[in-house]
Amino acid sequence: MHLSSLGWDDSFALAFTPFSASDFVPARVALEHKHAYELLSADGALTAACTGRLLHDATSRDDLPAVGDWVVARLRPGEARADIHAVLPRSTKFSRRAAGDTSAEQIVAANVDIVFLVTALDQNFNVRRIERYLTVAWESGAQPVVVLNKADLHSDPASARAAVAAIASGAPVVALSALSGSESGSVADALGPWLSPGHTVAFLGSSGVGKSTLINRLVGRDQQVTGAISDAVGKGRHTTTHRELILAPSGVLVIDTPGMRELQLWDVEADTLDHAFADIASLAARCRFRDCTHRAEPECAIQAALEDGSLDFGRWQSFQKLQREQAYAARKADPRLARESKAGWKKLNKQARMTARMKGQE
Ligand SMILES: Nc1nc2c(ncn2[C@@H]2O[C@H](COP(=O)(O)OP(=O)(O)OP(=O)(O)O)[C@@H](O)[C@H]2O)c(=O)[nH]1
Ligand SMILES: [Mg+2]
Ligand SMILES: [Zn+2]
Known part of the structure; x- marks a missing residue:
């Protein structure tokens, strides 16, 4: 298999250069077990584990491989196993605060070009949840x-679609049914514009919204187990229990993820919030005082918009909640680690966004 079919590109090739002289091979993480990984490589599937050195040198979970990562692997002679020596810099990463742990970052998926944020048009439909997912997605670079x-x-x-489009800051919004398709045909037709061979797409969203069912439509067979959830509130069990990268027959790389009960923000920059809530940012710029807290100040554009109904109160609350979380996460992050990783990440994220833009223009 050619590496480009797995999403390999020039920037990964460049990062791999220091390793290319010896018997290292690049491989992509398809599945993560507790202490082992399934990798896809030019030579097929491999089972692998991190070297002791990689584990020892890791200062956080972020330094270890996650699904979607490109890693530097070395085959053990005479075995179908490999050792992972390094993780190549990520073009994008979708992180959240690990559930139950306020200070640990969990990487949900790495090197994703397109992230499908899935919700169901059933009784759990919730615009506020979509706002939250969008905020994290904008920060990811995908x-x-x-x-x-x-x-x-x-x-x-159609009206639900329009309501979501109004809060989506320009992100495309598609309404469809994994069971019966969409106005424009099958699931593959509806999502077609974002399914290019060699590109990586990830499906994210609460448990039971139909991520795996949609993926089965794209893959053309019942590859992923799907299931009805036991109660409507979405507290039921998760049918998908592992994050997994699958190569679809059409050539697109698909990442399935287990439903996320909570999506706490991790390391979202203030300007990402301003992008996700561009309407609020532009209103705030029109307040009389630059440091307006939008509570009781005179000539506050936010208060005025809330009064005349042009700004939805739920959306304003949602923004404030995410803003508090963002500030909390920023304080909580170890300042030294934050300093070290931020500079590098900023650069990488910028590069990632630029690459994504360039890809879009091709
Ligand atoms: N009516 C209807 N049911 C659907 C649709 N898509 C999925 N379902 C059903 O919803 C249930 C959950 O689907 P899954 O694909 O397992 O959901 P998931 O998002 O992968 O859930 P987790 O793996 O737990 O995160 C299954 O019973 C599906 O048959 C749809 O478009 N319409
Ligand atoms: Mg699933
Ligand atoms: Zn104000």
């Missing part, structure tokens, strides 16, 4: 696409 699944359960999917 291009978000909002997918409203289970359109067959909604009386007016």
Whole structure:
């Protein structure tokens, strides 16, 4: 298999150069077990583990391989096993605060070009949740696409789509049904514009919204186990238990993820919030005082917009909540680690966004 079919590109090749002289091979993380990884390489599938040195040198979870990562591997002679020596710099990464742990970063998926944020048009439909997902997605560097699944359960999917488009800061919004397709045809047709061979797409969203069902439509067979959830509130069990990267017959690389019960922000920059809530940012710029707290100041554009209904109160609350979380996460992060990793990440994220833009223009 050619590496470009797995998403390899010039920037990864460049990062791999220092390793290319010896018997190292590049490979992509498809599945993560507790202490082992399944990798895809030019020579096929490999089972691998991190070297003791990589584990020892890691200062945080962020330094270890995650699904979607490109790693530097070395085959053990005479065995179908490999050792992972290094993780190549990520073009994008989707992180959240690990559930139950306020200070640990969990990488949900790495090197993702397009992230499908899936919600269901059922009784759990929640615009505020979509805002939260979008904020994290913008920060990841991947291009978000909002997918409203289970359109067959909604009386007016087009109006739901319009309501979401109004808060999506320019991200495309698609309404469809994994069971019956969409106005424009099959699931593959509806998501077609974002499914290019060699590109990586990830499906994210709460448990039971139909991520795995959608992926099965794209892959053309029941590759992923799907299941009905036991209760409507979404507290039920997760059918998908592992993050996994799958190569679809069409050539697109698809990452399935288990539903996330909580999506706490990790390391979201203030300007990402301003991008996700561009309407609020532009209102705030019109307040009389630059440091307006939007509570009781005179000539506050936010208060005025809330009063005349042009700014939805729920959206304003959602923004404030995410802002508090963002500030909390920023304080909580170890200042030394933050300093070290931020500079590098900023640069990488910028590069990633530029690459994504260039890809889009091709
Ligand atoms: N009515 C309807 N049901 C759907 C649709 N898509 C998925 N479902 C059903 O929703 C249930 C959950 O689907 P899954 O694909 O397992 O959901 P998931 O998002 O992968 O869930 P986790 O793996 O737990 O995160 C299954 O019973 C599916 O058959 C749809 O478009 N319409
Ligand atoms: Mg699933
Ligand atoms: Zn104000």
